[in-house]
Amino acid sequence: MKSIRLKAVCAALSGIAIGISAAGPAGAVTPKHGGTLHYVVPDEPPSYDAHRETTFALIHPLRPFYSLLIRVNPDNPSSPTDFVCDLCVGKVPEATDGGKTYTFKIRNNVKFHSGDKLTAHDVVATYKKIIWPEKGVVSARKAYYVSVESVSAPDDTTVVFKLKYPSGAFIPALAVPFNFIYQKSALDKDMHWYEKNINGTGAFRFKEREAGAVIRGERNPDFFVKGRPYLDGFDAIFAKKESLRVQAIRGDRAAIEFRSFPPKSRDDLVKALGNKITVETSDWNCGLLTTVNHKSKPFDDVRARRALTLAVDRWGGSKYLSKIAIVKTVGGLAFPGHPLAATKKELEQIAGYWPDLKKSRAEARKLLKEAGVDLSKTYYFNNRAVDQPYKIVGTWLIDQWKQVGLKFEQHVFPTGPFYDMLRNKKTYDVSIDFNCQSVVNPLLDVSKYLSEDRSGSQYGNFQDREVDALFDKMNQSGDPKEQRSLMRQMEKLVLDTHAHQFMTLWWYRIVPHRSYVKGWKISPSHYLNQSLDNVWLDK
């Protein structure tokens, strides 16, 4: 475990491209206290209960009100292995008992906003709700914790997790930012209480909500880290239109947007405001996929599917698509830059990533002929009615397939009907798909590509027991070298040999913000590092 951690940190720092064009002097500056941070959020959360929701729209306004057990290190959020204690004391514990037991010591000085003290029993009640929800209670991520056998509190300041088998995926799963720690007494009275109410232990207290407009928070004077937060409060303003969010930053109605802007908006902001804008970028733990409907002729033939991926010029596409869309890095199934991800050389062995585009497309045409694909027919491409990056990449994909003679028509749907087509109706030939996760955890993240009865989010209508077996072996292995080799095998099967689903490009985060916002560091996921307790305004 230790060696992979060192390698991971080095790989993370060198592999993941973080561009920070800082305005003022970096390094040892004393944070100033005071001020209200205004930021724009593209969407409004449906309910307040983080255990049941999956949208970033809940994290951005509500995360500052709560604490987690452990979290991604806010000073190094790009590292997929650097976790620190939030409510626990000291360092994140190592596993004992053959890798099956984790013991956490809980802080003694934490108070809920209502005034009650936090104990280990609150943590236990929270995780019981997440892992084994009662009937009628929704827990969106309970499948992350299938390895957990029990969670208990032997005393008021200790929490013990017992696993069924050792798992490298457990600690990252614990740090998932949706695991807000709730109060046991509130949950005992009503499991649904947190859907409409807010009472946490975070750096900020809930001030007010204007339906559809804004959620406001104010400083928590009893926060368990003395001297924090630096801010007096924040306003999370909801603004659906992207161009308006960009204008808001330009007109200083908001200081930052925590998701991402397209490259053009970044260029405009930098041009208009010069060094009043700081741009932070990072690879995004979100992959844009193409899912092929295995039950739709002719794509039940593996040759036709391989032709689809061989036709796409990923290396060239990355160059110009990254100028107009929020995509960039060419990668395989695992987050690029993670130790489990493929190197460029390894990628180039996979169909669709060959350095010689002409050869690739010739092979595609040959396969189409062999498989007897009807090139006069126009096939159905299902896409989501959002510009970035779905429609842009979708339009480009159709152009790529045209180069080998395959005609597709793009059918764009708003989110609801898009999901309906993807999950239920399944009358499409090929569809856009995506795999977005919070904490970078490739061992779990690739569960999307499993057989449809195992995955829960695989919509291509196929079963592949070989892939399932590789996944299980990989997740139960403790050896990073073995994990890596199994990951390469799984990748080759999914992307090349059996050609089930294809990764087009990995998304790319671009966050231009006002330079007076300090302390916030970008991470590979817009779900991470949103507690705002280390953010301050240099005004």
Next chain:
Amino acid sequence: MAEDIFMKAEAMTATALSADIEAELAAARAPFFKAFGKWVRNQPLGAGSGAGVIVMILIAVFAPQFSPFDPVVSNYERLAEAPSAEYWLGTDQFGRDLLSRIIWGARTALFIGFTSAILGATAGLVLGVGSAYYGGWVDLLFQRVMDVFLAFPLIIMALAVVAIFGTGAENVIIAITIPFVPRCARVVRSNALSIREMPYVDAARALGYGHLRIILRHMVPNCMAAYLIMLTTFLGQAILLEASLSYLGLGVQEPTPAWGLMLQGGAEEYAESAIWIAIFPGLAITLAVFAFNLFGDAVRDTVDPKLRAR
């Protein structure tokens, strides 16, 4: 009358036509041109906009001939370029020629506009006249149904249609036609109601003419004025509605060129650095609807005797 004169002229083949026969000939030809010339003088706006409408129709029909480039082909080297000698109106964010997309966009706009306007107005005419003619329970029920559709918010209807049937030109036409029908039906119905009371309708009934004959021969022709007015009004509105729906992402989809679609998304993103992407499609919509509305006004002024200038 003209025929008599021509026959007279032919009868005098060899000999030169006398001056008064010449004059009679000229007078026979005159009524059409004279009336037309008078109309142009009385309604300069209408004539001008009518010419504009004809130009638009020609451009739409002959789009492949007029547009310099293929509107869906992207030139990734020339993204969002300013207007130049090569690209008269510049390129959009995908590197497609803006002028070609506007020309082809006219085709989409006019196709959708005319289809939905004609369908909506005609359906409204049929339903309005039928309802007025049959009266009684039929009329009462029909009015309530029309009320429901009139009150029902247009956007929700369009959203629902698109969500159920999908995007694309045909479904946009359905979504736009639906609000037109009750509006036309209402106007036509009030017109037809007054005609139903006319004595000649009673007479026709007494003579034993069938319902259909009475409706088609007596009532419909008298509602023509209202029908034409609603039709020309709908033309402009349909283009605007299509633009709004495309802007919301509910209309035609990429890469089909359509004016509203060109204003969506990318246009706002590029609105400052590449302002032509935002300006020209909006200008095209405005000018098109402008022309249709002015023309509709002129039609109304001509057809509705109460509004002629004194």
Next chain:
Amino acid sequence: MHRYILKRLLLVIPTLFGAAVLVFTLLRLIPGDICEMRMAGTGGYFDESAIQTCREEMGTNQPMLGQFLSFIWGLMRFDFGTSMWTGQPIVSEIALRFELSLQVAIMATIVAIVVAIPLGTISAVKQNTWIDYVVRCISIAGIAMPAFWLGILIILGLLITTQHWFGTPWMPPISYRPIWEDPLYNLSMLIWPAVATGYRYSAVATRMTRSALLEVLREDYVRTARAKGLWEKLIIRRHALKNAMLPVITVIGIEFAFLMGGLVVTEQVFNLNGLGKLFVESVSNNDYTMTQALVMLVVMVFIFVNFVVDICYAWLDPRIRYG
């Protein structure tokens, strides 16, 4: 008169019922499932049983007739229930947005009336002169211009001109404060969408004023007044304008009803937290209860406005109430 009012009121009920049936059916026909939307949002890993639990909670797996009956029953008690998306009571969800939409609608109406009546009058009186043509062109431009395009141009214009003149770009506030709390802030935010909407609104009203006035000016009693030797201005103000106002009021009323909830695109452009935005969101989220409540609200506003206009007509024009 009372019989007329009663008759009109009775006719409202089938319209409301028809609207309820229509919205209920339409929504159920739209593909998509609110539970799927919430869970599957990330495109990643989640639980099938979570979706089932969610469906039971929402009641979407009950038979259609049962859902429809509970909807109608709720309507009759004026109990709109809770939003399926947020779980909060619908009335409180709508209240803030209603306030904002109402203010924008009122401001746009004021703009429209202030502009339309004088312009329409001048245009009618000086028919077919160059003044008439100019006014007609301006009005038709207002109707022809897409509202969202005008909004985009306004915001851009503000940003660019303020940057040019003052060095720092200014844009209207993006979060709402009620007018009694901070009038300057509130007005600086809402004046722009009010003007963008009011331009179009005034165009419609101008044209209606013009055509109504033209009709009235041809009436016999106007001719008599002229023959009597009255000043033209007096004729217009005392006789013609009053009679021409009826159709103008109708048009203003109907447009106002449309403004409540119809300003979807303008609200998007200016980021207004109004009814139109709520509409689009709740339909996109497949939030049945919220959309149903909103549609019924808008339909009721429309019916109410129409009702008031009809009563005014009947009161002012006796021929109608006895017809």
